[in-house]
Amino acid sequence: MPSLGADMERGTLVEWLVKPGSKVRSGDIIAVVETHKGAIDVEIFEDATVSEICAHEGETVPVGGLLARLEAEGGKAAPLLPATKPEPAPAAAKAAPEPTFTITRTGRTKVSPAARRLAAQIGIDPETLTGTGVDGSVSLADVELARASAAKPAPAAKAARKRGFDPVEMRRGIALAMARSKREIPHYYLSSTVDMGPTLDWLARFNEARPPTERMLAAVPLIKATALALRKHPQLNGFWQDDAFQPGAGVHIGWAISLRGGGLVSPAIHDADTLALPDLMDKLRDLVARARSGGLRSSELMDATVTITSLGERGADNVAAIIYPPQVAIVGFGRIRERPWIVDGKVAARPLVDVTLAADHRASDGHTGGLLLSTIEQLLQEPETL
Amino acid sequence: MSDPAPTRMTYREACKQAIRDALNADPNCFVMGEDVGRYGGCYAVTKGLLEEFGLERIRDTPLAESVIAGAGIGAAIGGMRPIVEIMTCNFSLLALDQIVNNAASIPHMSGGQFAVPVVIRMATGGGRQLAAQHSHSLEGWYAHIPGIKVLAPGTVEDARHMLAAALADPNPVLIFEHVMLYNEEGDLDPAVDAVDISSAKVRRDGKDVTILTYGGSLPKALEAAEELARDGIAAEVVDLRVLRPLDDATIFASVMRTRRCVIVDEGWRSGSLSAEIAARLADELFFELDAPVRRVCTREVPVPYAAHLEAEALPQVADIVTAARRLAKPQ
Numbered sequence: 255m256p257s258l259g260a261d262m263e264r265g266t267l268v269e270w271l272v273k274p275g276s277k278v279r280s281g282d283i284i285a286v287v288e289t290h291k292g293a294i295d296v297e298i299f300e301d302a303t304v305s306e307i308c309a310h311e312g313e314t315v316p317v318g319g320l321l322a323r324l325e326a327e328g329g330k331a332a333p334l335l336p337a338t339k340p341e342p343a344p345a346a347a348k349a350a351p352e353p354t355f356t357i358t359r360t361g362r363t364k365v366s367p368a369a370r371r372l373a374a375q376i377g378i379d380p381e382t383l384t385g386t387g388v389d390g391s392v393s394l395a396d397v398e399l400a401r402a403s404a405a406k407p408a409p410a411a412k413a414a415r416k417r418g419f420d421p422v423e424m425r426r427g428i429a430l431a432m433a434r435s436k437r438e439i440p441h442y443y444l445s446s447t448v449d450m451g452p453t454l455d456w457l458a459r460f461n462e463a464r465p466p467t468e469r470m471l472a473a474v475p476l477i478k479a480t481a482l483a484l485r486k487h488p489q490l491n492g493f494w495q496d497d498a499f500q501p502g503a504g505v506h507i508g509w510a511i512s513l514r515g516g517g518l519v520s521p522a523i524h525d526a527d528t529l530a531l532p533d534l535m536d537k538l539r540d541l542v543a544r545a546r547s548g549g550l551r552s553s554e555l556m557d558a559t560v561t562i563t564s565l566g567e568r569g570a571d572n573v574a575a576i577i578y579p580p581q582v583a584i585v586g587f588g589r590i591r592e593r594p595w596i597v598d599g600k601v602a603a604r605p606l607v608d609v610t611l612a613a614d615h616r617a618s619d620g621h622t623g624g625l626l627l628s629t630i631e632q633l634l635q636e637p638e639t640l
Numbered sequence: 641m642s643d644p645a646p647t648r649m650t651y652r653e654a655c656k657q658a659i660r661d662a663l664n665a666d667p668n669c670f671v672m673g674e675d676v677g678r679y680g681g682c683y684a685v686t687k688g689l690l691e692e693f694g695l696e697r698i699r700d701t702p703l704a705e706s707v708i709a710g711a712g713i714g715a716a717i718g719g720m721r722p723i724v725e726i727m728t729c730n731f732s733l734l735a736l737d738q739i740v741n742n743a744a745s746i747p748h749m750s751g752g753q754f755a756v757p758v759v760i761r762m763a764t765g766g767g768r769q770l771a772a773q774h775s776h777s778l779e780g781w782y783a784h785i786p787g788i789k790v791l792a793p794g795t796v797e798d799a800r801h802m803l804a805a806a807l808a809d810p811n812p813v814l815i816f817e818h819v820m821l822y823n824e825e826g827d828l829d830p831a832v833d834a835v836d837i838s839s840a841k842v843r844r845d846g847k848d849v850t851i852l853t854y855g856g857s858l859p860k861a862l863e864a865a866e867e868l869a870r871d872g873i874a875a876e877v878v879d880l881r882v883l884r885p886l887d888d889a890t891i892f893a894s895v896m897r898t899r900r901c902v903i904v905d906e907g908w909r910s911g912s913l914s915a916e917i918a919a920r921l922a923d924e925l926f927f928e929l930d931a932p933v934r935r936v937c938t939r940e941v942p943v944p945y946a947a948h949l950e951a952e953a954l955p956q957v958a959d960i961v962t963a964a965r966r967l968a969k970p971q
Binding site: 386 | 932
């Protein structure tokens with residue numbers, strides 16, 4: 255079971271798209287997993303043959319748990335492991351001197367000893383049950399309930415493949431990740447105001463002759479400029495893991511998308527620094543549509559090396575954002591708004607945007623962060639170079 | 641001499657009647673302690689006994705706990721049946737050497753040649769605004785010591801009858817009387833003329849959660865159970881009665897029925913009797929438990945003088961209700 259983000263503890267296998275004997279190629283979608291971010295298409299990262307399916311449909315598997323075994327081409331069976339190693343659970347009270355210790359949450363479902371024994375006796379997997387006991391643990395009553403409902407005829411059919419997300423679960427996921435971030439990451443914040451005149455002029459010219467469906471949003475040059483700036487300042491692009499900074503392999507921009515009905519998700523735009531602006535627009539459009547309808551790919555949830563949050567036209571002027579762990583930075587754009595600005599010694603009305611950076615002080619210092627913001631600003635003054 | 645036994649009396653009166661009975665039953669029995677004679681006892685338990693039994697048998701002592709306990713132990717070895725009163729368990733620390741190194745050890749070290757049938761009564765616990773040096777619950781410490789028995793009468797009946805059983809026991813027996821219980825009234829069953837000092841007792845039946853407690857916390861636990869019942873939670877209240885040796889059978893049987901347990905112990909939580917019981921439950925009943933074992937103990941501070949702080953520090957009914965409800969009805 256791949257870790258589709260720091261806030262994921264387990265996923266439910268909704269559907270297998272392969273079976274034993276299927277040949278798979280790197281990038282193929284092999285299964286659909288339901289998480290609090292909705293149904294996610296799980297990709298494979300090698301060429302191989304599926305030799306054994308270990309998790310059955312409907313089963314909830316903790317992150318790092320075994321889903322299937324693969325026969326590498328010409329090789330021997332290897333467990334299908336997550337492409338990235340499972341996110342280590344937040345270290346308990348490492349930095350926070352709390353009066354009582356916090357128990358590190360593992361992927362293991364809490365099952366009371368009595369419930370676990372009864373479940374074993376009657377052949378029910380207690381980890382698949384919904385816990386109503388202390389701290390959400392699976393209690394005897396939950397196992398008894400499962401036994402009672404197992405005795406009844408099975409529900410009509412397997413639940414249809416869900417393509418939505420559970421707002422309650424998502425809120426819980428966001429709560430876990432954000433609380434962990436604020437607990438563990440010493441954020442520092444920087445902000446700059448950038449004249450968007452040149453970029454907006456360029457956008458207007460680009461969009462002039464195009465139908466509305468092909469027009470480019472201002473978000474696209476912002477993403478590209480940020481991606482290029484991060485390539486130049488790699489200390490802000492990557493992860494804080496095992497007490498050290500690990501640079502990202504490529505600039506994969508996590509784009510924060512707010513979902514109707516609440517919640518947000520920030521899937522990755524892979525190698526955003528290498529994409530031409532029109533391609534980036536296509537990616538963005540596709541990503542937003544899939545995020546809202548379900549159907550994000552596992553790599554999109556796993557790979558982001560940094561996050562951008564843009565408040566859009568109806569948002570606020572600036573944002574002091576919270577880093578999505580284990581990333582080390584998040585760049586925020588406020589709304590673009592005409593404000594007074596000094597141009598050539600005179601006050602003029604210019605479209606301005608506040609760019610903010612929240613960065614992990616363990617991984618970088620304010621000087622680096624300042625350079626990143628100033629690079630973004632320079633790039634946005636020459637949009638034709640993006 | 642013989643009072644007509646009223647069916648309802650205070651815990652204090654029950655203690656006094658028990659002592660009077662013992663003095664009448666055995667000429668070798670006597671009482672010694674600080675202010676037990678002319679003053680009638682710090683908590684008035686022995687009031688009137690000096691007039692009734694005279695100076696030989698109700699003996700005021702100097703303020704020297706080591707001497708009081710030591711003399712009691714010597715008298716017991718010499719064949720007497722002393723009832724030693726230490727004013728509060730807080731002062732018993734001065735007698736700790738006598739109790740641990742002599743009373744608890746001599747029967748063992750002498751290869752059984754010397755029994756030490758001394759009974760030491762002490763007041764324990766807080767709640768009367770007597771501040772840190774008079775309010776602690778140290779019975780858990782004594783329950784650590786092999787060679788002594790530790791009793792905690794929590795009812796009028798136990799206060800009335802435990803002493804006789806303690807005197808009949810050849811081992812040193814410590815009786816902890818909670819200061820908040822002395823004014824408590826209760827009914828005495830005329831049919832009961834003796835109790836054991838080996839078993840715990842279920843004071844209230846319930847199926848949802850076991851509340852294990854003893855002594856001064858027993859009335860609180862029973863009140864909590866009453867409140868929980870209004871919430872549809874049937875709490876079983878087990879009175880430990882004997883803190884050493886613990887009656888594992890009764891404790892385990894109750895927790896096996898309810899599979900959930902709150903231990904209420906007025907001692908401090910760290911290294912406490914509640915910790916010992918929780919460890920035994922984890923050792924022996926792990927697979928029977930349907931929820932973590934919870935504890936309600938005194939805050940880990942010297943018990944404060946100020947009334948609101950003292951109330952905050954000690955286990956209260958609301959704390960017990962909350963702990964039990966979270967186990968029985970977590971949702």
